[in-house]
Amino acid sequence: MIDVRQVDKCDETQVRDWWQASHDGAVAGRPYDTYTPWELARQAAATDNPDWDLVFVAAYDGGRVVGAGVTNMPLSDNTDHAYLEVYVPEPERRRGVGTAVLAAVEEVATSGGRNVLVAEAIAPVGGTSPGEPFAARHSYALANREGFKVLDLPQYAGSWGALDEHVAARIGDYRVVEWTNRVPDELVDGVCGALNRFIGMIPTGDLEMGDLNYTPERIRRREERAARLGTTGLAGAALSADGSLAGYHDVFVDAARTSQANIGITMVLPEHRGHSLGLAMKLATHRSLRARFPDCQIVLTGNADVNEHMNAVNGQLGYRLVEQILEFQKVL
Ligand SMILES: CC(C)(COP(=O)(O)OP(=O)(O)OC[C@H]1O[C@@H](n2cnc3c(N)ncnc32)[C@H](O)[C@@H]1OP(=O)(O)O)[C@@H](O)C(=O)NCCC(=O)NCCS
The missing domain is CATH 3.40.630.30 (Gcn5-related N-acetyltransferase (GNAT))
Incomplete structure (x- = not known):
C-alpha cells in the first residue's frame, strides 16, 4: 500500500x-x-x-x-x-x-x-526515458525540447585565445563589466528590465510562459538568500557606449559542490546583437570561474535545440550535448 x-x-x-x-x-x-x-x-x-x-x-x-x-x-x-x-x-x-x-x-x-502544470524528463541523446511514456500516460503533452550541455572547464579554459580575437574584432564601443554576488546599484534597474524581457526572447516551444517580474527588491532578496545558502554568483553585463545595459549573464557555484557550476541566464537585448556580446560575457565569467574555483570540473547549461545563436556560442566555448531535456505541459 x-x-x-x-x-x-x-x-x-x-x-x-x-x-x-x-x-x-x-x-x-x-x-x-x-x-x-x-x-x-x-x-x-x-x-x-x-x-x-x-x-x-x-x-x-x-x-x-x-x-x-x-x-x-x-x-x-x-x-x-x-x-x-x-x-x-x-x-x-x-x-x-x-x-x-x-x-x-x-x-x-x-x-x-x-492550472498550468509543467514537468521535465531527461532522455539520452537520440534515445528515450521512462519519463516520456509516463508523461503521455498522464496526459502531459511534449511542449519544448532543450539540449543539456556540459563544458569540461579545465580542458577548454586554455583554448579560448582565438575567441578573444573574434570578440575584439566585433565588440566596437561596447564593454563588459563583471561582479560577484551583488548587482551594482547603478545596474540593478537595467538588469531587472533585461530579465523581464527574457522569456519573450527565448524559444519556449508550446510552453505557456508569462513574463518574469523582477524588481530591485526581488534581486536583493535573491542575493541575500544565495549568500545564506553559500551560493556564489559570477555575473557580467555588456554595456553600450552610453552605459546602458545591452546584455546580462550569470553563472552560479554552490559551496556544497564546487566541482560543478550552473549557468543561469545569458541574454543580449535584440537591438544590441551581432557584436559577440554573449560570447564576450561568457568568456569573462568562465575565466573568473576558473580563477575563483580551480577545482570546478564542469559547467552545466540547457538551451532550446532551436536557439541557434546560443548553441553557436556554447559550441565555440567547448560545450557538448550530453542529454535531452523534455518539457511537458498540462493545462487544466
Ligand atoms: C517516470 C517515473 C516517475 C515513473 O515512475 P513509476 O513509479 O515507474 O511510474 P508508474 O508505475 O506509476 O507508471 C505509470 C504508467 O506510466 C507508464 N510508464 C512508466 N514507466 C514506463 C516505462 N519505463 N516504459 C513504458 N511506460 C512507462 C506506463 O503506462 C505505466 O503504467 P503501467 O506500469 O501500468 O504500464 C520514474 O521512471 C522516474 O523517476 N524517472 C526519472 C524522473 C522522471 O522522468 N520523472 C517524470 C517526469 S514527467
Missing part, C-alpha cells in the same frame, strides 16, 4: 529521506550526478524563499520512502503555473508509485490555484 504524505521541512530526517529518494530517482541511468547535493538541499529546505513556494511530498511503503515529488509554485510571476517533479528510484518503478506521487503534487498545485 503506497501512502503519499507532505514532508515536514522542519524535520531533517523526513527531508533527508525525501532527498535520498529524489536523488536516486533523478540520477538513475544518467551520465552525471547534477542533482542538488544534500547539504544544499538541507539548508534550502530550512531557508524561506519569498519568491517560490516549494511543497515536498514523499511516498511511503510501510516505513520506507519509495518515491518523492515537489510542487514548485512561483509567487512573484506566473502565479498560475506549477513546476512538478516526480522521482522514483529504479527498484521501486512500475508499480504505481510515480502515479501516486504525481497525483499528490498535482493536488498541491490545484489547491494552490495553479
Whole structure:
C-alpha cells in the first residue's frame, strides 16, 4: 500500500529521506550526478524563499520512502503555473508509485490555484526515458525540447585565445563589466528590465510562459538568500557606449559542490546583437570561474535545440550535448 504524505521541512530526517529518494530517482541511468547535493538541499529546505513556494511530498511503503515529488509554485510571476517533479528510484518503478506521487503534487498545485502544470524528463541523446511514456500516460503533452550541455572547464579554459580575437574584432564601443554576488546599484534597474524581457526572447516551444517580474527588491532578496545558502554568483553585463545595459549573464557555484557550476541566464537585448556580446560575457565569467574555483570540473547549461545563436556560442566555448531535456505541459 503506497501512502503519499507532505514532508515536514522542519524535520531533517523526513527531508533527508525525501532527498535520498529524489536523488536516486533523478540520477538513475544518467551520465552525471547534477542533482542538488544534500547539504544544499538541507539548508534550502530550512531557508524561506519569498519568491517560490516549494511543497515536498514523499511516498511511503510501510516505513520506507519509495518515491518523492515537489510542487514548485512561483509567487512573484506566473502565479498560475506549477513546476512538478516526480522521482522514483529504479527498484521501486512500475508499480504505481510515480502515479501516486504525481497525483499528490498535482493536488498541491490545484489547491494552490495553479492550472498550468509543467514537468521535465531527461532522455539520452537520440534515445528515450521512462519519463516520456509516463508523461503521455498522464496526459502531459511534449511542449519544448532543450539540449543539456556540459563544458569540461579545465580542458577548454586554455583554448579560448582565438575567441578573444573574434570578440575584439566585433565588440566596437561596447564593454563588459563583471561582479560577484551583488548587482551594482547603478545596474540593478537595467538588469531587472533585461530579465523581464527574457522569456519573450527565448524559444519556449508550446510552453505557456508569462513574463518574469523582477524588481530591485526581488534581486536583493535573491542575493541575500544565495549568500545564506553559500551560493556564489559570477555575473557580467555588456554595456553600450552610453552605459546602458545591452546584455546580462550569470553563472552560479554552490559551496556544497564546487566541482560543478550552473549557468543561469545569458541574454543580449535584440537591438544590441551581432557584436559577440554573449560570447564576450561568457568568456569573462568562465575565466573568473576558473580563477575563483580551480577545482570546478564542469559547467552545466540547457538551451532550446532551436536557439541557434546560443548553441553557436556554447559550441565555440567547448560545450557538448550530453542529454535531452523534455518539457511537458498540462493545462487544466
Ligand atoms: C517516470 C517515473 C516517475 C515513473 O515512475 P513509476 O513509479 O515507474 O511510474 P508508474 O508505475 O506509476 O507508471 C505509470 C504508467 O506510466 C507508464 N510508464 C512508466 N514507466 C514506463 C516505462 N519505463 N516504459 C513504458 N511506460 C512507462 C506506463 O503506462 C505505466 O503504467 P503501467 O506500469 O501500468 O504500464 C520514474 O521512471 C522516474 O523517476 N524517472 C526519472 C524522473 C522522471 O522522468 N520523472 C517524470 C517526469 S514527467
